[in-house]
Amino acid sequence: MHALDDITVIAPHFKRRLSGVTSTVVQLIPEQRRLGLGILTLGPGLPEHLPKMRWSQLAGLWRKPAKAQRRVWHARRNNEMLFGVILRDLLRMPLALLFTSAAQRHHSRYTRWLISRMDAVVATNARSGSFLKVPHTVIRHGVNLDEFKxxxxxxxxxxxxxxxxxxxxxxFGRVRHQKGTDLFVRAMIELLPSHPEWTAVISGRITSEHAGFADGLTKDIAAAGLSDRIRFLGEVDDIKPWYQRLTLYVAPSRNEGFGLTPLEAMASGTAVVASDAGAYAEMIVEGETGAVVPAGDYEKLKGAIAQLISDPARAMQAGKRGREHVVEEFALTGEAVRLGEVYASLLTNPSSKPMIEAKSIEQAGT
Structure with missing residues (x-):
């Protein structure tokens, strides 16, 4: 159990299943600690090595940290924002509330209300920021260059x-329609017969809800006689070696929040073809590190893939340039430093948000 005296940031994680947010937290918190930030996470679904506070320590948040007037509660989901509002406004704990938004859609009335209660808001990319109706700072996610290489x-x-x-x-990623797994499989069925030196792999969780979708893809692959060259790996314990094995990575999502996988692939020296979902278009240098196509546009996706698998030397050169690009623009340290600046501002400036009553929270949810 970690003492709270030197802890100035709490990063809650109120979801058990692995998600893009989980990946961000798992990579970012150790880097923030390495830079000297007193930060703990709270909640389930995270690896044991991450520094955590226990639920029994919540009462300790009434005490101010040793070197600040309050702590930052850094939420990334609605339930985490709501919990922070309760702690700060109803229980009167000395907290500043920060929310990071990755969503690329119009927010519900309830979410807009929660966001309005935050002391500061961060967007993970410009497109996500365009859906926010409050002042915000854009801080793009980074990738651990020592882990992904x-x-x-x-x-x-x-x-x-x-x-x-x-x-x-x-x-790689959850196998479902939203992620465009079917677009990738269709492209492989049509392209691989003409490119015998290439093999395709798909890795990611298949939930019961999407099992029928995955079964349909497996049947399509078998019907094409390509079961030996289009392989489902399932969830692998360590995805990093698989990024290193690839010559080309494809991120065909129809919809995405931010999406770390293209960064992880490029950091691993792998070229990327991606849709323009999420922040993918902000990551990839068109024609240098890979290609970006409109989300859901199968023909353009297939065409971009075909160009690179027809010229493996070009793909490998794009992978080398991708590594250089991520080192220059998307190092995890840069994200940690910029967030540190936001934290510092919140720790030194008094909250501008008036306290609210429980009835207001109830009304916001209706």
Whole structure:
């Protein structure tokens, strides 16, 4: 159990299942700690190595930290915002509320109310920021360059995988319509027969809700006679080596919040073809690190993939440039430093939000 005296930031995580937010928290908090920030997370669904506070320590938030007048409660979901409002406004704990928004849609009345109660708001990209009706700061996610890195030059990328071919193309993430997994599979069924040196892999959770969707893809692959060259890996314990094995990564999402996988792929030295969902278009340098196509546009997605698998040398060069681009623009340290500046402002400036009563919270949810 961590003492709270030197803790100035609480990053709640109120979801058990793995998500993009989970990935962000898992990568970011150790970097923030490395830079000297006193930060703990609270909640389920996170690895044991992350520094956490216990629910039994919540009462300790009534006491101010040793070197500040209050703490920052950094929420990333509605339930985390609501919990922060209750702690600050009803229980009168000395907290400043910060919300990071990745959503690219118009917010519900309830969410808008919660956002209006925040002391500061961060958007993960310009498009997400365009849906906010309050002042905000854009801070793009970064990637851990020590964790996600290219394989050594002499490495045989497919060694030990048991997969056929010479080059690997992949699509990672939850297997569902929203993620465009079907678009990737369709492109592979149509392209791989003309490119015998390439094999495709798909990794990610298949929930019961989307099992029928995944079964349909498996049947399509079998009907095309490509079951040996389009493989479902399921959820793998460590995705990093698979990024290193790829020559091309495809992110065909129809809808996305931010989306870290293209950054992870480029950091690993892999070229990327992505839709313009989420912040993908802000990550990729068109024609240099890969290509961006309109979300849901199958023909343009297929065309962009075809150009790179037809020229593996070009794909590998794009992967090298992708690594350089991520180092220059998307290092995790940069995200941690910019968030640190927001935290510092909140820790030194008094809250401008008036306290509210329980009845107001009830009315906001109706």
């Amino acid at each position: 290219p394989a050594p030059e002499a490495t045989d990328r497919l060694a030990g995988t048991g997969l056929p071919g010479r080059y690997l193309i992949g699509c």
